[in-house]
Amino acid sequence: GQQLNQSPQSMFIQEGEDVSMNCTSSSIFNTWLWYKQDPGEGPVLLIALYKAGELTSNGRLTAQFGITRKDSFLNISASIPSDVGIYFCAGHRSEGGGADGLTFGKGTHLIIQP
């Protein structure tokens, strides 16, 4: 099946640091989505990207849809304790396709050290 390689698997950072994570694929994707999952809860959509090269921000979060359509990154600036959680990338290969065709990465576990 389709594979999304998400890295890093986990990150240990100090409060206030910037964070960067990415997803890559050997296949072209037409949609890239970034979700965050807090402990004991379901994933929540952070940012959606629909065009190659698109750069979108949501507060301290910035995500980009790679020009090759095979990658995406998510940056978090000036991390705060509530940023702790698991971040998932997800992509869809078919343009306008539904969630039945979504592929999820394995997640990046963000941990903030005191």
Place this chain on the structure above:
Amino acid sequence: NAGVTQTPKFRILKIGQSMTLQCAQDMNHNYMYWYRQDPGMGLKLIYYSVGAGITDKGEVPNGYNVSRSTTEDFPLRLELAAPSQTSVYFCASSPTGSSYNSPLHFGNGTRLTVT
């Protein structure tokens, strides 16, 4: 606004037992989904539904069944529980089937252990 509600939150089953995971949404979404999440893995689609009376298999449907008699409810049935079904199960819904401006809304999950 409740969104997507899953019950129970936790359950322990013995091998061979059966159970139904409940999922209800109050957003009048046509599309509903069941995912499983295993440690260190992404979400895998089990079954989905595009509307009342219509269901389709996802990536990992074996050992599960679903029904969609109403727009609001999408229960997931395990008939003969196996240890491989130990996982966290998430139900989700979306207004349409398109990935454009139709994000998934997830419930808070059901943690199932089969021993």
